[in-house]
Amino acid sequence: xxxxxxLSAVREKQPLVHHLTNWVTIYDCAQxxxxxxxxxxxxxxxxxxxxxxxxxxALVLNIGTLTTDFMExxxxxxxxxxxxxxxxxxxxxxAGATPFRDRMVAALLDAARIDIIKGxxxxxxxxxxxxxxxxxxxxxxVEADLAGIAGALAAARDCVVVITGxxxxxxxxxxRYVVKNGHExxxxxxxxxxxAASAIGTFAGVCPDDLPRAAVAGLVCFEVAAELAAxxxxxxxxxRELLFDRAASLAGRDVAAMQKVS
Amino acid sequence: xxxxxxLSAVREKQPLVHHLTNWVTIYDCAQxxxxxxxxxxxxxxxxxxxxxxxxxxALVLNIGTLTTDFMExxxxxxxxxxxxxxxxxxxxxxAGATPFRDRMVAALLDAARIDIIKGxxxxxxxxxxxxxxxxxxxxxxVEADLAGIAGALAAARDCVVVITGxxxxxxxxxxRYVVKNGHExxxxxxxxxxxAASAIGTFAGVCPDDLPRAAVAGLVCFEVAAELAAxxxxxxxxxRELLFDRAASLAGRDVAAMQKVS
Amino acid sequence: xxxxxxLSAVREKQPLVHHLTNWVTIYDCAQxxxxxxxxxxxxxxxxxxxxxxxxxxALVLNIGTLTTDFMExxxxxxxxxxxxxxxxxxxxxxAGATPFRDRMVAALLDAARIDIIKGxxxxxxxxxxxxxxxxxxxxxxVEADLAGIAGALAAARDCVVVITGxxxxxxxxxxRYVVKNGHExxxxxxxxxxxAASAIGTFAGVCPDDLPRAAVAGLVCFEVAAELAAxxxxxxxxxRELLFDRAASLAGRDVAAMQKVS
Numbered sequence: 001x002x003x004x005x006x007l008s009a010v011r012e013k014q015p016l017v018h019h020l021t022n023w024v025t026i027y028d029c030a031q032x033x034x035x036x037x038x039x040x041x042x043x044x045x046x047x048x049x050x051x052x053x054x055x056x057x058a059l060v061l062n063i064g065t066l067t068t069d070f071m072e073x074x075x076x077x078x079x080x081x082x083x084x085x086x087x088x089x090x091x092x093x094x095a096g097a098t099p100f101r102d103r104m105v106a107a108l109l110d111a112a113r114i115d116i117i118k119g120x121x122x123x124x125x126x127x128x129x130x131x132x133x134x135x136x137x138x139x140x141x142v143e144a145d146l147a148g149i150a151g152a153l154a155a156a157r158d159c160v161v162v163i164t165g166x167x168x169x170x171x172x173x174x175x176r177y178v179v180k181n182g183h184e185x186x187x188x189x190x191x192x193x194x195x196a197a198s199a200i201g202t203f204a205g206v207c208p209d210d211l212p213r214a215a216v217a218g219l220v221c222f223e224v225a226a227e228l229a230a231x232x233x234x235x236x237x238x239x240r241e242l243l244f245d246r247a248a249s250l251a252g253r254d255v256a257a258m259q260k261v262s
Numbered sequence: 263x264x265x266x267x268x269l270s271a272v273r274e275k276q277p278l279v280h281h282l283t284n285w286v287t288i289y290d291c292a293q294x295x296x297x298x299x300x301x302x303x304x305x306x307x308x309x310x311x312x313x314x315x316x317x318x319x320a321l322v323l324n325i326g327t328l329t330t331d332f333m334e335x336x337x338x339x340x341x342x343x344x345x346x347x348x349x350x351x352x353x354x355x356x357a358g359a360t361p362f363r364d365r366m367v368a369a370l371l372d373a374a375r376i377d378i379i380k381g382x383x384x385x386x387x388x389x390x391x392x393x394x395x396x397x398x399x400x401x402x403x404v405e406a407d408l409a410g411i412a413g414a415l416a417a418a419r420d421c422v423v424v425i426t427g428x429x430x431x432x433x434x435x436x437x438r439y440v441v442k443n444g445h446e447x448x449x450x451x452x453x454x455x456x457x458a459a460s461a462i463g464t465f466a467g468v469c470p471d472d473l474p475r476a477a478v479a480g481l482v483c484f485e486v487a488a489e490l491a492a493x494x495x496x497x498x499x500x501x502r503e504l505l506f507d508r509a510a511s512l513a514g515r516d517v518a519a520m521q522k523v524s
Numbered sequence: 525x526x527x528x529x530x531l532s533a534v535r536e537k538q539p540l541v542h543h544l545t546n547w548v549t550i551y552d553c554a555q556x557x558x559x560x561x562x563x564x565x566x567x568x569x570x571x572x573x574x575x576x577x578x579x580x581x582a583l584v585l586n587i588g589t590l591t592t593d594f595m596e597x598x599x600x601x602x603x604x605x606x607x608x609x610x611x612x613x614x615x616x617x618x619a620g621a622t623p624f625r626d627r628m629v630a631a632l633l634d635a636a637r638i639d640i641i642k643g644x645x646x647x648x649x650x651x652x653x654x655x656x657x658x659x660x661x662x663x664x665x666v667e668a669d670l671a672g673i674a675g676a677l678a679a680a681r682d683c684v685v686v687i688t689g690x691x692x693x694x695x696x697x698x699x700r701y702v703v704k705n706g707h708e709x710x711x712x713x714x715x716x717x718x719x720a721a722s723a724i725g726t727f728a729g730v731c732p733d734d735l736p737r738a739a740v741a742g743l744v745c746f747e748v749a750a751e752l753a754a755x756x757x758x759x760x761x762x763x764r765e766l767l768f769d770r771a772a773s774l775a776g777r778d779v780a781a782m783q784k785v786s
Binding site for chain 1: 558559564565567568572575576579767769772
């Protein structure tokens with residue numbers, strides 16, 4: 001299915017997208033999912049994370065404000081999603097910033113099947129075992145063969161890898177795409193990276209059998225909405241609100257006309 | 263007192279409204295309370311939840327991102343509010359979605375007096391022991407005699423029950439109201455259900471002796487502000503911001519002219 | 525350096541500003557820092573709080589939704605910042621509201637060096653040991669010699685003390701300033717106090733050798749942005765978004781023309 005058709009599928013099927021995410025952008029992730037017409041839920045207690053995952057169509061994990069307890073709940077949720085066959089997206093938010101984060105990501109990848117690993121260049125390079133240094137959660141540019149790193153990590157983990165940036169790379173399971181949508185204002189707003197993972201999870205919830213396509217559709221719809229929002233924004237504050245508006249009113253014909261995928 | 267007079271009372275008395283709520287919409291709950299002219303506070307540590315509740319005019323509990331530790335703090339806060347005579351509002355957010363949530367709600371109802379139980383149709387049906395299935399925190403429509411369920415739960419627990427939806431039902435303590443305000447955009451925004459509970463808590467803080475009236479006034483003022491916000495919104499993002507604006511500037515005469523209560 | 529030059533320094537050096545803050549306004553703190561051109565990070569796990577602090581240019585601590593675990597992480601982060609020589613800002617959010625908060629603040633001040641203590645009048649009076657009563661986190665006005673209290677606390681703790689209000693007092697390390705910028709709408713929005721601390725931390729990150737100057741510059745730039753935002757806002761919701769816009773586009777000449785510092 002094409003990107004516009006997948007957007008229609010999200011609105012029609014309204015997938016439940018379970019999140020264990022960070023406390024900074026938790027609202028933004030929920031509102032973006034809801035703007036797309038899907039149904040967000042956030043439940044991190046160890047006693048219910050698996051139960052909630054087992055009724056969800058997709059699971060999004062984000063390590064932005066990770067703790068050890070939270071990681072245990074992530075594992076429970078991921079295994080429940082695995083058992084159900086629901087796609088699991090990991091936003092490797094801040095990977096490389098501290099040894100703790102790196103250990104936790106490694107433990108999570110060993111404990112459950114992660115279907116899509118998403119991060120910026122330095123985060124994915126770190127998850128792939130490359131020697132890079134991340135500055136907090138905000139870094140990004142590393143000099144490296146990003147497509148090569150993405151492909152190798154995808155092959156090693158038998159998953160889809162998404163590297164976000166000026167151009168987004170989607171690699172794995174025999175596919176390879178580059179998405180060139182988006183707007184410079186996205187880098188001025190807290191949470192666009194987290195929202196990208198939620199967008200991917202939302203579309204994965206209605207397209208579990210072709211996750212590279214789902215990832216591309218999620219990125220395209222999110223970034224086209226961002227381009228539309230940027231037209232009327234006067235800065236990062238108004239941009240954020242208009243992004244939710246434009247995602248909610250996003251027309252299939254705009255997606256088709258504005259998408260830049262190769 | 264009528265709805266407009268209760269709004270004036272909120273602005274004049276500026277009640278302190280204590281919350282133990284979820285991490286997704288915690289800002290929205292706080293800002294709505296503040297927009298109405300009252301004073302929000304959020305403090306969930308077991309060591310201070312009761313102390314904070316004992317200086318507050320109302321307590322709002324929301325189980326959206328519940329944990330067992332958090333539930334223990336909720337019990338402490340609720341008992342302190344009970345001892346002081348301050349109204350306690352429970353938003354049964356996501357009740358029915360997992361067995362854990364159902365157990366926690368039941369334990370809370372046994373551990374302290376809850377004065378107002380608020381939820382959408384499926385949540386309240388679940389708390390009342392009806393056999394329904396909730397989809398995450400976003401569900402709502404169940405085929406049932408909602409007024410009958412609300413009345414029965416209110417009688418069984420000697421409390422006020424609020425079922426939010428296209429028409430809100432307020433039942434209990436000898437009263438029965440239906441509020442028909444609101445706007446379709448409310449269902450497109452994360453947190454409107456949580457904010458409804460905070461609005462009820464705010465008005466309960468200045469009208470503790472007639473909680474059905476307080477609940478109606480809170481719902482009416484919140485939903486009239488939403489109707490005014492919807493006039494200028496282009497989607498859920500701008501709607502949310504304008505909702506805070508319109509709640510802050512809400513005129514008593516608009517409340518009186520636009521309220522739809524039967 | 526003057527205030528406008530310090531704003532340029534923030535944008536050029538993009539300091540990493542680590543936060544252990546509250547769950548209500550965590551987004552707002554992050555977005556304000558990012559709007560100024562710096563890089564926010566929030567990481568509170570005990571296992572990484574110190575590591576993150578050791579790569580940051582400044583650390584902002586906020587006790588708004590404090591727990592005992594969180595306080596332990598705060599101590600670890602503060603000591604790491606101390607060891608590195610990075611400035612530590614404490615927002616004494618809600619000090620005086622409960623005995624727990626007072627105990628935790630006292631323990632924190634004993635466990636690490638706090639370079640800047642910031643609060644409203646009643647919070648700072650409480651930290652200074654004056655007998656005042658705080659109403660939640662929203663209070664403020666106490667009848668007292670505020671400049672005297674600030675100076676005495678600064679001397680006793682060898683730190684900088686900032687009392688925010690209609691006029692902000694910055695005292696300590698031989699300096700004494702009053703900042704008279706800002707707008708009435710700031711008191712209608714949740715999180716302006718927390719954002720003030722983040723602004724101070726951001727500027728302290730590029731001006732660690734003159735913290736009174738850094739605090740003044742942070743307050744001035746934040747409050748001038750607020751004045752500009754208020755021109756186009758219709759209430760607290762739109763004001764908040766425009767505040768992020770105006771902070772992002774803040775011109776040095778506007779800072780120079782509008783600053784009110786004595």
